Amino acid sequence: MMLERFSKYDKALIVLVAIVFTLHLLIIATPPNAYIFDEAHYVPSARCMLNGTVCNVEHPPLSKFLIAMGIRIIGDNGVGWRLPSIITGTLTIALVYLIVRRLRDEKTALIAAFLLGFESLWFTHSSIALLDIIAIFFAVLGIYLFVCDRKIASGIAFGLGMLGKETVILIIPAIVIYSMLIQEKIISKNTLKTALKVSLAVGLPAIIVFLVGLNAYDLTYDAFPTPFHHLARMVKHNQAIEAPRFSDVIHPVRWFSGFIPDPYFVTTVNVKDGVKRSFAQYYNMPNLLVILLIWLALPHAFANALKKEKLEMLNLLIIGSVFFAYLVLASSRITYPFYMLLFLPSLCIINSTFLVKMPKSVLITYCIGVLAWFIFWFPRNVFTLGM
Amino acid sequence: MVENKQDNDAALFLFLAGLLIALTVIILPFIWASARAELSKPHVSVIINQDCKEGSPCQVCKQDGNKKTCTDGVCDIKANCIIPSQNTNYPDSPAKGPWALVK
Numbered sequence: 001m002m003l004e005r006f007s008k009y010d011k012a013l014i015v016l017v018a019i020v021f022t023l024h025l026l027i028i029a030t031p032p033n034a035y036i037f038d039e040a041h042y043v044p045s046a047r048c049m050l051n052g053t054v055c056n057v058e059h060p061p062l063s064k065f066l067i068a069m070g071i072r073i074i075g076d077n078g079v080g081w082r083l084p085s086i087i088t089g090t091l092t093i094a095l096v097y098l099i100v101r102r103l104r105d106e107k108t109a110l111i112a113a114f115l116l117g118f119e120s121l122w123f124t125h126s127s128i129a130l131l132d133i134i135a136i137f138f139a140v141l142g143i144y145l146f147v148c149d150r151k152i153a154s155g156i157a158f159g160l161g162m163l164g165k166e167t168v169i170l171i172i173p174a175i176v177i178y179s180m181l182i183q184e185k186i187i188s189k190n191t192l193k194t195a196l197k198v199s200l201a202v203g204l205p206a207i208i209v210f211l212v213g214l215n216a217y218d219l220t221y222d223a224f225p226t227p228f229h230h231l232a233r234m235v236k237h238n239q240a241i242e243a244p245r246f247s248d249v250i251h252p253v254r255w256f257s258g259f260i261p262d263p264y265f266v267t268t269v270n271v272k273d274g275v276k277r278s279f280a281q282y283y284n285m286p287n288l289l290v291i292l293l294i295w296l297a298l299p300h301a302f303a304n305a306l307k308k309e310k311l312e313m314l315n316l317l318i319i320g321s322v323f324f325a326y327l328v329l330a331s332s333r334i335t336y337p338f339y340m341l342l343f344l345p346s347l348c349i350i351n352s353t354f355l356v357k358m359p360k361s362v363l364i365t366y367c368i369g370v371l372a373w374f375i376f377w378f379p380r381n382v383f384t385l386g387m
Numbered sequence: 388m389v390e391n392k393q394d395n396d397a398a399l400f401l402f403l404a405g406l407l408i409a410l411t412v413i414i415l416p417f418i419w420a421s422a423r424a425e426l427s428k429p430h431v432s433v434i435i436n437q438d439c440k441e442g443s444p445c446q447v448c449k450q451d452g453n454k455k456t457c458t459d460g461v462c463d464i465k466a467n468c469i470i471p472s473q474n475t476n477y478p479d480s481p482a483k484g485p486w487a488l489v490k
Binding site for chain 1: 395396398399400402403404406407410411414415418419421422423456457458459
């Protein structure tokens with residue numbers, strides 16, 4: 001029997017993944033044929049791909065291609081649009097488990113998987129047809145392959161991630177710095193050699209896969225003469241986007257402190273005259289119990305990173321690299337809170353390394369709190385289920 | 388030992404991928420059938436804010452028997468109630484929910 005080869009933690013992960021995936025399926029058709037948030041851009045782009053026309057070239061094509069495959073296989077409706085995000089978002093939970101299990105232990109791995117599974121922003125974005133979750137799935141696969149010491153395969157996965165959404169490139173510097181910091185002497189010839197090796201072994205396949213993928217799209221759709229022209233168009237588009245005033249946006253400095261969420265798609269039901277209840281409630285609201293715990297987990301993680309604990313070091317570098325990049329970018333271009341999705345798996349991992357040290361009662365109470373928050377902000381309001 | 392670990396990782400990951408396919412095949416037809424049934428019902432759609440002046444808030448509602456579901460939007464220059472996208476990257480392509488297209 002296949003299940004016998006799995007440990008009790010593996011089995012708990014299987015149950016967790018099954019629950020999260022079922023919850024996704026239950027709301028996949030809510031709404032069945034209306035766009036949620038930027039589905040309004042990416043679903044038409046996926047249709048363009050199927051029709052052989054060129055559109056939305058400011059982002060690379062892989063995520064849109066997978067959405068298009070969903071449409072081709074299942075149909076041009078909410079189910080076909082959203083299934084690729086749901087599958088990749090759920091499988092990312094399993095990858096997080098595998099990464100932590102490899103670098104630490106199964107208990108910590110299960111806690112990290114639980115936190116990501118019930119993180120509201122992750123769940124919301126995994127429920128809708130956008131580019132990010134599909135791209136991050138490949139990025140986390142790249143991290144997993146890197147910790148398995150399969151660097152070229154890792155580079156290929158990062159390349160596919162960048163083809164999903166270009167922002168995945170922000171993780172690669174963290175990987176290179178990590179490979180330097182785990183050396184005995186940080187400043188030495190050997191360390192520089194290692195950094196160069198990792199840069200070539202991971203970065204080169206990533207760039208090659210990215211450019212070949214762009215070129216395949218450009219040739220198929222006759223979009224640009226070379227992938228470099230395509231890349232230039234992507235850069236130009238991003239340069240043209242301006243930064244609004246500090247007070248008008250949720251600036252990255254506010255990501256870790258809670259913010260008033262923006263609605264992605266909110267519908268209300270009139271319960272009786274003048275009394276309204278939300279029905280579908282897609283917001284960009286993270287699970288604050290998960291996000292705010294980072295303030296407690298950070299000092300603990302820093303101390304362990306200084307002791308060269310690989311798990312903490314790698315994930316702190318990923319959070320730092322992505323967050324710093326957006327912090328700089330925010331001065332010249334608008335940034336959105338959902339950009340934090342790129343480091344959310346790492347944030348959940350850092351939190352798990354802190355939580356695992358807590359007494360069982362604290363851990364259970366905290367997990368109940370995470371679940372309560374998740375249920376309250378579940379995209380289909382559970383308090384109007386019979387309506 | 389390392390290979391065993393990787394084998395176990397691969398086995399677990401493949402098992403989970405298979406599980407997702409199985410759950411999709413089992414659950415999705417029911418979900419999609421109920422969504423189709425809901426879509427096929429005749430809906431009476433109304434815009435609550437009849438004087439839809441550009442920039443003013445409006446709601447697009449669909450009435451299904453006693454159940455009225457409304458989505459908040461903003462009036463455009465042609466008095467359409469547009470369900471806005473939060474993304475300001477693409478000002479030339481406003482998001483229009485299909486519910487908003489039905490007057």
